[in-house]
Amino acid sequence: MSTLTRWWGVTRGELRSGLRRPAYWVLFAILALMAWGFSEGAVTISSGDSTVGGERSVVTSVFAQSMIQSIVIMAFGAWFLAVAAGLVVIRDLELQVVEVFHSTRLTPGEYVWGKFAGALGVFLVIWLLYILVGTGFNHIVAAGPEAEHIGPFALGNYLYPTLLFGLPQIFLFAGVPFMLGTTTRQPIIVFAFPLVVLLFTLGFLTSYSPSWLSPEANRALMLVDPSGFRWLNETFLKVDRGVEFYNTGQLRPDSGFVISRVLFSLAGLVAVAGAARSYASRLRRGGSDSRLARFFRKRRGALDHATPGAATLRDLDMATAPLGFWKAARVIGREEVRELVRRPGMYLFVPLILWQSVGTSVFAVGAFNSQVLLTPGDMAVRQLNTLALLICFLLLFYTVESLHKERGRQLAEIFNATPIPTGSILLGKTIGNSVVAGLILMVGVVASAGVIVYRQLFAGSPVGFDVVPFIVTWGGVLVPTFIFWTALVTALFAFFRNRYAVYSIGMGLIIYTVFRMTVNDPFPWMLNWIAWGTVQWSDMGAFSLQGRELLLNRLLVLSMVPPLVALAVKWFGRTNVDATRLVHRMRPKPLLIGLLRLLPFAVPAIVLASMLHFGGRAGRQGSAAEEAGKDYWRENTATWTDFDMPSVSNVDIDIDLEPGDRSAAVKGEYTFYNHRDHPYPQIPVTAGQWDPIEWTLNGEEHEPDDRSNLFVFTPDTPLGAGDSLRIGFSYELEFPRGMSKRAGGEAQFILESGVVLTAFAPTFAPIPGYIPGVGVDEDNSYEPRDYADDFYVGETEPLFGWGGEPFTVRTRITTPEEYTANGVGQKVSEEVVDGRRTVVWETDHPVDLFNVVAGKYAVKEGNGTAIYYHPEHDYNIEEMSAALDAARRYYSEWFYPFPWDLLKISEFPAFAGYAQGFPTNITFSEGIGFLAKSDPRSHVAFMVVAHEAAHQWWGNLLTPGRGPGGNILSEGMSHYATTLLHEQVYGDRYRMEFSKRIEEQYGDQRFVDSERAMVKTDGTRSGDGTITYDKGGWVMWMLQQEMGRENILGGLQAFIAKFNPDPDFPVIQDMVAVLRDFAPDTVAFDAFTAQWLFDVVVPEYRFSDVTKTREGGEWVVRGTVENVGTARMRVQVGATAGDRWSDEDDDGSRTVVAEDYRDARTEVELGAGESAEFVIRAVFDPERVLIDPDVMVLQLNREAAVFEF
């Protein structure tokens, strides 16, 4: 019998036994489900045009398959492969069959390579089946004229990614764990390897890509990424190359990447060779594991024939008294801990999990990519999901291995014959394994404290550490999850008595849960066992939004533990069950009796689950609310969608808030004024789910027609042109109403921690007219409106607000005394009676919309400004106040005089994450500005205040029109205003930093194929957000360079003056028409607006053939610069030496140019695809050449347009 035959015998045996194992078929089921999801278009390359008829990226292209396969193998295959390959030798050792094998002619090498090949082969079979099934789903099941995401079939598109991205990972994740398992014989180490690599790869290698990362470092990271995804992403996917490229292009790896893939494959094989060597060596030594151990054995061998003692057993005076339940559990638990401490897994997992969880929170970003100022509560909550996920994985491994331990070491018979109660065994093991989870949590608290204290001491953070949020969130949320999970895993193990089955089910459950919670249709409270995303932290009052639901959810999870424990104790196999008796027990009657016995344990769980289920259904997200919305849409959309409403001329509203009860009593009156030239026989008003509502018409009781909450008023005589009428209302409300169905934030709320209510939707006040979006979901959604090119001619409806003419508002707000309540306008009175504070706010200039915000505030007053904030959130108040003062002052100078008396910002709890610029009354979530990590370099707090304050002008004083380009007049203009304010307050350096930041966002977030001209951008396509904000701000900045600062500001002032107020709400075309009159060179103005506003262009510059020579007393730099992008722009090329900005003297308050900085410049004008040679003469020795040194031209990949000598 040849070596090959013997090797094949081992391989075939492993292959056969592997394919019979359920774990692989669970993996296949998961992969097949994913293949089905992919075939439905769940994952495609972020490119193409998302509108109907737009060209889409297909899931069948070689790029899409490469993206999918590189991640799928890493995420799903790595662990299965590692377990499959890493445990094969361990299993044989446990079964004690190894010596029998080697009593034959089978050599260690043949055995090891055969085992490896078998384990590898099983996975390859599963993988090929997955490819086959995926191909079938794509090209047979999903294919068809409707399936725009399915391209033509090409076998190479599936096999090539497997070859390039799959096989190297497969060899690596099979080979290294195989070596680890064979040499250490420790399953935990086998499990650790894929987890370490998985988390490092997915958490860092594939995603870490800051703008300042050098190309060399980036390249190095690409090559060490075992998934290959970073290379794919950085080389092809990150910058959108257009759908045509992805759908039909060829994926050609460079030589470095190919070498990297070969090395990964070889690493796996070399590891197997190492395993074979180690195995053979140990076999020669008879299984001893170290020289030291052999040394001691030799020394002690001399004592092996010690003189027998003559004493009898009776002398020992032994007795037996079985242990009590708790003492027994403690003994087992202590032994588990002792073993855990000795095993290396703990020392691998603990830092790994901490690195992942603490690291995730440390690098968290907030609004406008700002760095977050981590408070203890915020930091604790940001780690919840990561900790829950990773510790559940860990508990799965440790619990199963712990329960299997006695069987694996053949101690089970002795162990099970002891009188220790089964419950004690299970509890003891649980306690032991919980130590790992507890240790991670404790070290996590210490690490988090370290981060916060370090930042406080060395990074200028004002936030101190507080352990209470960690105890409350981690203790209250995570600990029940871990108890439940351990009980579940124990019950599963007790039932199946097979660790592979439990691993498969456990892994499958975790993966499915995370998939549901993060990708598709999140679990409701009742099923959210892992408490994913259940805590929205607020320093202003944690748990005030969904504390009740969370409490019930945690109690439910804990209530599941007793029945699971009862089942685990019942099933735990200390006595091997007889098959015949088992069949008898499975008869209906005994089964029913068993279930009835279990019922008392399950009653609390059933009750709690019912409370969550039915509470959620009856609440604000439940089916009743959905149905009410649908009824509203169904009954009214055909009749009222295009109804042009009369103006509201005055709002008078009293709101009596009870934040502790989430309730309010509302009474008010709207005055409608017919600003049009036709009469209104009917006036519709939309109300919320308030019952009962008492309505009045012109002060008299009235019963309007109730059309599913659209109340239609029919006055005795139609409302004639220029006439007014008053509609009054009073009701009580609870908001948010009832329980939520699933975890998540709320946009508006009345809570003890704070109140934020707006008149965008009928949350606290009726809304004039019909609201088109209410009751629309995927069942009745429709494509967005297509606008004609001249849609803006004539009257255009407002983008937001109630429409019509601006109106006055009087808001009377009553709250408990400790609250401060703000409305639009200025405060005209305030009084406290019987512990209730009543404030009255009145507008001193008409507004388009109003809101109410309240909280337990401290106040920072500025020049005509005020900031109302949570007393503990004073970290950025000075910077924010300065920004608000500067914004009020300079925006008034630049754009339009601020017409109101007071401009204020009020903070609200982070249950919503937005900022909204209502007239005079800006609201900020605490995560925006207040908890931004602002430092002299980034001025984040300044930036967000500058942007939001700009909406007083660009949004309120000038309300944009509804239609393409409209929102750019709000968001883009606010970014432009922010750019100007940066320059005004901090100088060039920080203006450039801000411009580069939003330029980078544009480069990262744009979608080439779906990008339309700014005048066509309506927010409905992927990538429209960055066009609206970032490109919008940039283009206005460039237009300023084109027109000159005074000209553009003069034009913008004229623009606001023209449309404030006006029944026609403007869009970009209206602005261009006004600005053109202020352009000194209308030809250049037209050329600029034609390409930047009416077309899609963006340049991208590259240098080539750059040299520098010494000619006489000067240095001459020559080179070629090419515009590989689009747009025709004049752009400067600079040769520089030294760092431009002085860090030593710079305190962040103003730009300081470094003394040793030198530059020399020239200018080129390049159109799309054009190149030009340039010459720069300098009196200094240039160190680099760069494009656009002053950051004046929006472009892609600016960091690549630098040449270093």
Place this chain on the structure above:
Amino acid sequence: MLEIRDLVKVYPGPVAALQGVSIEVSSGMFGLLGPNGAGKTTLMRIVAGLLEPTSGKVIFNGEDIVNDPRLIRRQLGYLPQDFGFYPHLSGEAMLRFLLVLKGVEAPQGLKRLATELLDRVNLSYAAKRKVKGYSGGMKQRLGIAQALAGDPRLIVVDEPTAGLDPEERIRFYRLLAELAEDRTVLLSTHIVEDISVLCPRVAIMYDGRFVADTTPTEARKRLAGTIYQGAVEQQDLDEIERLYRITQAILIEGRNQVRIHISQGAAAKGGVPEGFEPVSPTLEDAYLLLAQANGEASS
């Protein structure tokens, strides 16, 4: 008193490992002898509460072990046929851990007790050594130490002397004999010498059934005058085997020493081959004859 009534165990296959065995064992040492696969280990595991029978009862001191295996665990000292320990623990720590689990108490404390127990099984020299470094015999001794610890009323030992050298075997015999004075010891083995030395009563199992329930003395007595021994040349061995029932055939100094069974009647008629002399029967003769008889009956 241990009562086994109509015990049946059928493994999926089906394989009938026990076919309705019944026996009563009172205080003292009781041997269970039988070839591999006879059902001894199955019976021992059922008695130890580790395996559920298909039917039948096991009652110890009036308590039904099958219905509630927990009842026996409090009173049990058990040494299985195959076992292991936590490899990372020292022998002493492992034993102490098991003593705690078994609820063993001693005036001198468990640490001291573990040391003394290890001394009784001659393992004190390796008390601090990790179990993963133990030889097979050392592990067996550690297993014996834990089985004998405490005050078990029923001791079940399955092939306890496997892997022990003669000296250790004798030591074990002494310990077991001491314990058997006032409690029930169930000893399963296929080594006849173990039974001969230790057990006043022995049951012989074959194919899932008891084929004999006797004492070694009684078994030997029944064969008195029927066992003959003689030296046989290799070429004559087949002929002897054809004509007589051989109980044992061993090579001594290159020659076959053969023990044969001849009924007293046949011997009286001169049926004893030349060169064979009457010898005292052993338990092994009895066991092997029974085994042969059952093998023939089965075939």
